[in-house]
Amino acid sequence: MDAITYGSLFLILGSTRLSVLTCCISENPGKHGFLSADAETQEELKDYLLYEEDGHIGLFVMLGETIKPLFYGTVTCMEVKAQGGRCVLHLEALTESYQMDLTVRNRSFQDVAMTSHQLIQKILEPYSQSQILFSIEDKALGQIMVQYQETDWEFLNRVLSAYGASAYIAGNEPGIYLRVGLMDTEEDADWDLLPYVLHRNAAPRETKKGLKGQICYQIETYDILPLGKKVLFKGKELYIGKIERFFRQGLFVSRYYLYFAEGLRKLKYYNPFLGGVSINGVVTAVSRNRLQAQLETDALANYRKKYFFPFSTVAASPDGSGWYCMPRPGDQVRIFFPTADEKESYAIANIQGDSSPASDSPMSRPDLKDITMPDGKAVRFIEGGIQLAVGGNKGTVTLTNDGNAEIVTDDDIEISAAEAVCFSTDGMMSVTAGSRIQFINDAGGNITVTDETVKIDAAMIINN
Template sequence: MATNVIAYDNLEISAFELKYLKELKITNSINNHSKLELVGLLPEDKGETYIYSTEENTPIEVHYKDDKGNKNSIFNGIISSVKVKANKDVYYLYVEAYSFTYLMDVVKKSCSFQNVNMTSHELVKSVIGLYSNADVVMNIPNVPIGEFILQYKETDWEFIRRIISKYNQGLFSEIQTPNIKLFCGVLENLEQQDLEINSYNVYKEIDTYEEMKKNYLLDANETDYIIYEVQSHKILKLGSSINFKNSSFYVSSVCNELKQGILCNKYKLQNKRGLRQNRLFNQEVIGISLDGQIIGVKRDRVQVSLKIDEGRDSGNAYWFPYSTIAGSPDGGGWYCMPEISEKIRVNCPTKDEKRAFVINAIATHSADKPDENDRMSNPDNKSLKTDSGQEVKFTPNGVLIECNGGQAKVNLNNDGTIDVIGQKNINLACAKGLSLRAENQLSISAVNGIDILCESGSNMIMTEGDEILLNGTRVHNNG
């Protein structure tokens, strides 16, 4: 890196032709996009030209040439705002621009990551890979995510920033290259640069230390939040490793600014532990319900294909806990799992999506002309029905249990009667004794005949020919 003084006339702006660079400021810090602000005097023939020629995602570069004539870039990004102030024939151009990482921070997205075996590196790279020529350098543990992860109404920048905050790391924007380049976490084994400084400011952020110690980092030390503010003619990158005061520091903030025609570089230096970030959460997920359908059921858990993931592979779906009506620690309570393809909702009760669980969906059935077969035509009737045709109905008149549209059913009526109906056979069996008793009358009827038998060999047969046949080793007739 150059140590010579860089003056305004040695700086070049790629996107614009300027007669004179009046103001320039470049800032870069952890978890933020780098920002460029400049003011320059335009040639008279340019006037408002740049207002019309500057389009969406117009790139801009700020660079200088060293003593050997080599071009050294100090900012690359896209223009976000351009303005011209005119006073007679004098035109000043005002420009704001952000690093290319800003392209990741435009569109809000919603999707889920359900494969618990996907690693943290694979997750981040799958998002970065959506952008042309984007690059990412990882310095977080490459371990399976192990839980349900939801990107909900978040830009890709916000999402990745939140994901790596799980490891108390931040995002570092690289602005020396003409494309998206990110560093996830502080890089290891960087070549340490010497920085000789005679004057500096030093302070301690006690409030930040207390917040981090009490809420996020139990091992935080006060020395982690001692910050040195230094100035140098040397161009340093965010996250650079510096040898200062015979100790190792890292650049946590960069500000390059033209002052009296000279580019002054101000840096904040902290030890590595001081660059750790607090855990971030997406507050938007609190209380949301996501529509989906069941694709797998196992014990008290289900796999779900979410509507927000339409068109994506649902393989290796996450096993969500399913919310039952009632349950107890000993396994008692209500057990009724949903069917495959049944519509459900995934509910997130807290800011941490790993707490999500599945609940029943709002019914989507509708009937333009309700009839007697419509289960929802009378709200006084309650029912539970499966896809295979079993149903239990609770009505003001009693309880009906039936299978396959009435092939077999039992009516428990409020008037005290019980109807047992089967389209084929009805079998009654017990291990010991079976008693049939009526206070007034017991009726047994059949169309063809009645056969009462004992496994010892005796039986009584009533035929359709008005005959009664008695068989046994001994027959007693009291008539």
Template structure:
């Protein structure tokens, strides 16, 4: 904590050499720290500063020390800058955000399917894409994610805010670093900082208490939502522990504003529970479906390599329930699982991504081949990987055991055909009736045998009739 009175004379702003006129710095949990500045620039520098400012141009605001080193007030990147002329005086106006803004630009989609993955591993997986990025995690303490998690059309910053909300906490940018570094949870400190004898006001967030206590937080009281607004010259970090009025509070929000040439700091202090955050959900996922390839099957569940992921370890993949056409809790229903390598859609019915279900296997091969029978919409097929098939056409039904070798054809014009290159056996424990209005033809290349008890008729070129009694009319 720095209690040195800060004025224009002991503030430096890099990389711009300007006469600072106005300055405002706003800090909030889960938001990038914002800085707004206005200064007078010389005529020969006015165009140079516009040209030199590019994407990711770093900016620093420091408080010069007299007997101590400079104190960093803000580090970030310039997001907007302009120069204007007022009565031949050139003013430069700029806006900047903390380096965590680099994580809040590109929307991404990917899944984390390993339920045994720790939150710390998940965070590292996300921030590894940013040079020098780091997360000081003070809350997860090795906890695993325990469920399917998806980042869907979210920036990394939005996604990590949502992960932090699983612990009812937030993200705090680290302004001492020139890289995208942040805290997940409140920074840990060895002791609290004491402030007193300053202007303050007190309030209570009743609506916030009602909503949080009814939906997210248990065992809280309205006194947990008391807050103090304090004005001081001291520089306090967001989330730092403060001893105020003989009670322990934490900095929930902060804003610094130049007033009468002095940088004044306004803080909102609240009890630790008052800094809690409600669960955040990604409502973009509601109703979304994502294509994926089946990589494992068990009972009525499937593991899926989603198309949004570059790779997916089969043993770490999440088991999604597969929704068939009709499923009953008893003995009825339709059990027809996709094959490994088939493509399905994973559908998310609500904001809880772990409630996703796999459904609707989707054909990817559109080429016409002997087994890719999709050229006639009037013909319906139900076919397995092993070649078993049930075909419905406008004229007939064909049940196939093996293509062109074993099948039963029911044709509305030609009747019923049973064809097999293997033996055909008809067995009944009761009776078999054959009733024909015209004629029955039985033909065999080698032999026909008919037998009942002791009677037998055998035809193998010659006809043999055997029985205890033979009657011929």
């Protein structure tokens, strides 16, 4: 390609065309492309450019009768310099992918059947002018993914790190033009005769990539190629892993950093802000010691296969013995993330409501433990014993450490046996009632005790 000169370059800021005095561009994997440029403008246009233009910028080159884009982006810094009788406008801009880096979000994706491609498409869904070229495996996530205090751009790059890949933004394409992973398509570049510099990064943290992963070829050329593309150089398949474009002696030079695929492989990393976070949810299904929950951060309305969280039970064992104390659908839970890895999350009980419980509330005595169900069933480890209760204390059974037992109910108490019921004591047995005590058997025998009388009815009464 013929060299590009100042005269063939121009900027479009909003609807205004500007002549370029100088410019430089840098592009790196997982980062927004960056443009810095100085352009000459008229005195009467400076206020309009500063205050009224929409902030979108394009850098173009005129090649004969053809106009070729070199950069599209959003202006992040503008500055006007008055120099004698002319004005120089200094601009800094980032590629349109910068729009993905403006809003911090909290959301969760629980569909374990969702694939990597579908998740990435979901991330880019709010951005109408976006295109994606995939070069990573499209397989089911198999886990929950949580975007916590991350922008869409940060979350996207973290998701890609699980596949050893990076996001490559094509700065010369309008909108968000994203290449995910390294493309197999080879660019036609005849660079074998060009001077080059060979680097090796032998730092200890890079040795895990192997020798090929530490190697980088640096060349300079007038050719314009995009980031992440494959080229054949000295008989080796290499990838463009970094680009710097700048003017030298009036000519626009592109410096390319070429890597083996191993050198551009991204190591998996996690969100450091997630560890220690809890997210509130409502139980939707329970299976043994696992549950499904609708979280307040859920981004999906429908699921093919929803994620199951293990539940932190009161006590459990591998064979299922011990306490089985699971919440029910509709109960509140919290999903706790003990580390930055979403796969290690689990559900725990969620207590909501008044932080100053009444005196008769179980929470008013934290030293006394209890297990209470929403329908009023309870097991209470009271002082000096244990109490079973139903119906919000409509019926209770209390066993104390000194051997006493007490049964209290608002309704009837029925004791039945197929053979015999035996009451025995070494001391005194006392039976009390408000108005009447009655003993009846199936043969017709009847003993009735009231306030004033004792009545005995039977076929035969033996008095000894």
